Every structure is written in structure tokens, then in C-alpha cells.
Amino acid sequence: MAAVTPASLSAQEQEDLGEVRTLWQDVWIQFRKHKGAMAGLTILTLLILFSFVGPFLYTVDPQYSDLTALNQESSLDHFFGTDAIGRDLFAMMMAGGRISLMVGFTAMAISIVFGTTIGILAGYFPVLDGPLMRITDMFFALPILPLLLVVTLLFRDTLRTIMGPELGIFVMIVTVMGLLSWMSTARVVRGEVLSVKQAEFVTAAISIGTKRRRILTRHIFPNVLGPVMVASAVGVANAIITESALSFLGLGFPSDFPTWGRLIFEGRDYMRLAPMRVFWPGIAISLTVLSVNFIGDGLRDALDPRLRGK
């Protein structure tokens, strides 16, 4: 967002004002002071690079099963060793990271778009408030994990035949997770809209005849972005944990798909032989979730003006 430099002011007046910062510049300055959040951002960037750029540098096929090299220890040929059917763990970690991160961010995006829309509608239009909040309450009462397990297992094969093995399951998991996790965002956004709606600048905008859509997009929406960003950090963390949990239960992506959760599920039987085969994916999941949570904490502190100057 560009800095707001009031052009109408004279040079002297601008100098008196000093440096004018927008909300988001201010948030970034506060965010940078949060050591944990910056560490989280660094680690997350490294993990993204590892998963998405890594395969171009370490060009081993994660699906390739080298039957002459089963259950190998870490070596220069196989950085993290190989599994029981001779697949390279380092390559599988990169492939798994791609899936985990993509699932996490896509599911979060779906749930945030859904939750924000419902929250803004419920908060801004009193007619819609009652029904939409009843629906939200109802979704809150759904047992998420059992339902997710049921839906994944029941429709895995159907979707697989329609959309292909990879895309089908990705679309299904992401959609189901998104549609079952938008409720808390909707509630937070609704509350925020209810209070912003009463603010004087909105009354002013209405009084000069601003169209409703413009009020919603230009005045209401930017003001609810703060809590939405915090909610999205939490959303990514939850989605990554849920996806790995599904894979760990053996119900998420199919077995030829090396997600991090799946690698733990498979490596568990070889723990006596090669404990690192479980620990690498375990460390990867934990680090990802930890760094996303740290970023969320940093965002929350940076957006909360009550914490300034401490």
C-alpha cells in the first residue's frame, strides 16, 4: 500500500507532520520487532524454498523405487536415506512439503473467503444476521474430524476417477476442510463489522451519498483485514495439522503420495531400525506449524494498538 502523503498540504506543513505512515507500514514496523514472528517468517520461507525450489536442485524422483537400495541410512546419495521400498526420503520430504503447504494455504484461503463474506454480510445487513448466524452455530456443532474422515474415505475413489488421483483428492480435502472451518472467521468479522459500521467515517460516507458496495469494499473491508489476517495464520496451521493427521490415520492422500503425515505413518513401523525416518517429517510438520503460529502471534501483537510501546 502506498504511503499517504497529503498532496494538498504545503511543504512546510508536510515537514511538520513528519513521516506519515499508513496502518500497514505501521503494522510491518511493529511486526519486525517481534523476534519470534521474524524467525517464523524466515523458517517458513526456507521451508517453502525447500519444497518448491528444492526439487530443481535435488532431481531425484520421489516415486522412484530403487530396489537395490532399500532401508538405507543417510548418505551422500540419499541425504535422508531410503524407505522400505527404496524411495529417497529427501525427495519425498520435498514432495510432501509441497502438498502440506499447498493444502494448508488453499484450505485457509477457501475458509477465509467464505468466513469473511458471511461475516461481512451478517454484520452489515441486519436482515441476514439472524439466519447466517444460525447457520454458523450449526456448523460449529458439527464434529469436524469424524466428518472429515468419513467424507474423505467415502468419496476418495469416486473423485479419483473423475478428476484423477492427485487433483481429485487435493480438491476434496481442501474443499471439505475449507467448508468446515470458516465459522470462527465469520464470527470475528461479523463482530468487527458491527462496530466499524457505527464509526463516524462510515456515517460520513453514507451522508455524502457513497454507494453501498463502495462502503463495503472501501471502508468496511479494509478495517476487518487485521483480524482476518490473524485468523488466516491460525487457519494455515490448523489445515496443515489436519491434513497430516488424516494422512497419519492412513485416510488422506493415497499411499503412493508421500505427504509428511503419511511418511510418519509408514516410518512408524521402522522406528527401531531407522528412527530418523519418522523424525524428519515430524520435525518438518512441527516447524511449519510453529513458524505459522509465531507469525500469527506477531501479527496479532502488531495489529493490537494496546500493546504498542511495550
Next chain:
Amino acid sequence: MVRFIIRRLLVAIPTLLAISLAIFLVLDLAPGDPTGNLPLTVPPEVREAMREAMGVNEPIMVKYGLWLRQFFFIEPQYIFEDITGVEIFDYSDKVNNPPPIRILSWQSRAPVFDTIIERLPQTLWVLGLSYIFGALVAIPLGIITAYNQYTWIDNVGSFFALIGYSVPTFVLGVLFIYVFAVWGGWLPTFYDPLLEVTSWETFVLQIKQIIMPVTVLTFFNAAVISRFMRSSMLDNLNLDYVRTARSKGLTEWGVVMVHVVRNSLIPVVTLLALQIPGIFGGAIITEQIFKINGIGQLLITAIQNGDIPAVQTITFIFAILIVLFNIVADVLYGILDPRIRYD
């Protein structure tokens, strides 16, 4: 207050009906077949007759209505019979006048409720203990970290809370198994469901096999609750009434423990109630890690075998728990916080 509770319970009925219908419709789409697990030698017409007898070919709304009747009217009566020993149904002539059919599992052909009651103690022990321990660790931790905000105590405490919150239970569980069972050999790797506590030795074994699942879940529960307790304390610590309490010469202990903690506990207690259904979800994963034969494992095996009646019933019980504890949380909030009046 009583009127509020009654109103909430009445609103809960349509909510639960809608949820049960949603679950039923989703499961009905599933390509499952109750005769799918039978040997291939069973001829197709026998299979068809079995499906007919099980009511699989009925229209969906008929099946739903029958299931509702079984769940809300027939099963409670059987459970009542079990508990009191009073016979409600007529068992004298089972051929011509059979007692009403219960919800039967497609896997075991046994009543689903009997299996649930059989599995419940294991789940409740692990969940209950980890929940109590979690709260006992988390509330003092939240108080200490909040009181010493931004000191090294707070940093260490909050860091551990964030780790407990970020490391998934299945990663921590596998790590525990490696360290304490595989590497150290102090604890059994898996939970042995056949173990019966009859002597001191078996009691020690039972404790040993329950330590790891309870600790893993305690760690997670404590992390969630302590983060919440800390922020609730921070909201209160800078309020005017705290300054008043200090200025009238109360000891620091009195100010914090009597005034601040009591007020901070209000939202935490409601959170404790709201979390209970969530930890049942967590039980699914924990039971799978340590191979505990509880409700979560029952659900997983039911899902894997396409046992629709069992899945439907267990999932719906989870939904009832969530709705119920939501009401409990609201009521607790009303009792604890005099500023909130529902009438």
C-alpha cells in the same frame, strides 16, 4: 436462568435434527454395501434378500425416520433396561413378538450402543486424566507467565506453550514411543486392551501403559489452556480495580490470587467446557497412535469397513456432546459473571 436453559435446549433440538439429517444424507451417498464383506460364495439373490431385510433398499427418508426412532426411543429404553434390570420389552415370545430391533453394526451385527458402552471407559480415562492434569498445569502456568509478562519466565513459558500447541499429538506421541519405549524400554509401546487390573502388578502395568497417551494429551491441553489463561490474566491485570486493590494495601498475593485470578478464570472455565467435545476429536488420533481400543478407534474401524450405522451413531453422539457443552459453557458464563444476564 432456568428459562434460558429451557430455551437453549429447545433450540438445540432442531439444530441436532438438522445435523443428524446432514450426516445421514452424506453417508447415504457413500458407495457402501453391508453385504460387501461377505464371502464371494454367497449368491446374489441371498445378498439381495439380506439387503432387503436390513432395510437398505428403503427410501432415504424412511431409513432416516426409522433411525431417529431407534436412536431416540428404542435405544434409551434398552439402556434403561440394562441399568435398572427392569424389562420394558416383552421377551417371552421372541419368534412371533420380537422386541424392537436396535441399531446394529454392519461389521459385528452387534448393537452399536453396546460396543460404544464397552469402549467408553478407556476413552474417558485417558481423556479425563489428561484434561484434569492439563488444567492443573495450565492455570498456574498462565498466571505466572502473565504476571511476569515479557520477562524470561514469560518467554520460556510462552515458548513451551506455543510448542505444545504446534507439535501435533501424533508427532509428540511417536517421539514419546521412541524415547520411552523403544530407546529406554521403560514403558510398553502399545496399550494392551486385554489387561485386567486384578493385582498390584497389573495395576502398575495399567498405569505404565496409560502414562504416554495421558502425557501427550496433557501437554496439548495445557498448551491451549495456558495461552488462554495468560491472555485473560493480561486483560485484567491493568484494570482499575486492580489498582484500587493495591492502593488499599492488599498484599500482592491477595491482589493477584483473589482479585485478578478469579476474574480471569471466568472465560477460561467456559473455554474448558467448550473444549471437551474437541478433545474427543483428539482422542481419535491419540487412540490410533497408542492402539487404545476406545471410541476413536471404533470410529476409525467403522469408517474403514463402511459400517454406516456405527459411523452415523458415533458421529451424531459427538455432535450431541458439542451442542450440550456449548450450552453448559453459556450457563457457566452466566453463573460466574454477574454482568451477564440471560433473562
